Amino acid sequence: MNYDPLQALMIILVVGLVTFGTRVLPFLLFPAGRKTPEFILSLGRALPPAMIGMLVVYCLKGMTPMAFPYGLPELLAVALVVLLQRWRHNTLISICGGTACYMLLIQGVFV
């Protein structure tokens, strides 16, 4: 521990408050009682697929396409998840299958 408990608590409170701030700001700017501008509503409808796309890329940002293992474990496991999901439409099967495949690949194949 580098900090005394009070300082550590301050750090946690600052991180918590700012995090909450980023989550609550849209609701303060566009309160439920007033009419939200149509532009914002249409942006809000289009954002989910764009954000999920960004999160997928964010999760894969550590890949090394130019060096061993060339991003292969990630790409193979993601491909398996896509195939499983399109085939069975069962979220659990897709996630467990993809995760098991990825663990096998990085622990046993691409070492």
Added chain:
Amino acid sequence: MQEKIKALKAAFPHTVPVLLGYLFIGIAFGILLQEKGYGVGWAVLMSTLIFAGSMQFVALNFFAGGWSLLSIALMTLMVNLRHMFYGLSMLDLFKPLGNKKPYMIFSLTDETFSLLCSAQAPQGVSRSWFLFFIALLDHLYWILGSLLGSLIGSVLPFNTAGIDFAMTALFVVIFVEQWQSMRNHIPALAGVGASLACLGLFGPDRFILPTLLLIAGLLSIFRKSFDQEVRES
């Protein structure tokens, strides 16, 4: 009471992927915090009050020293700016939630957001309690994971390397489902395209902010070309 139990039962299956992901990422967080010299009480406190996966990993660096509270606040703002976009998407969904709304906003993580995007309350189940329990269960998994990591992390009997891929897989699954339910793919393609372009340009540590700006710009410019179809899906 009956109403709540029904909603809890309906919500639980939707949260299982996050249960897997949060337990293991939470365990990893608990282990790392322990290594910094902050034990189980701190892990539970952070996961309860902050509840932001990637941000808590960044916050580990704050405890190493050399950060002013102002720079901590700015860093947190940068890392979590994407949450503003989640709020924008939830303005409508959260409108009828009444006194549950503040907690729903507080607990709007990447993973809870992605579940709320896709999960539909079954017929006859209270929608507001259904959404609330998704958020609450996720929060509890996260607290439990960091608690376990702090207590038993170093003695886990099997090699857990790569288990955090569960989170990636969850986002891929939701991406596939959204892709198939949407007639217009411009928003999804804008998200992936902008992220890849900015990742290439700015590198893995600082591409989120430019990505957010680029996505907001692209969606605003091309709004007319997809809005009708997005509204109908």
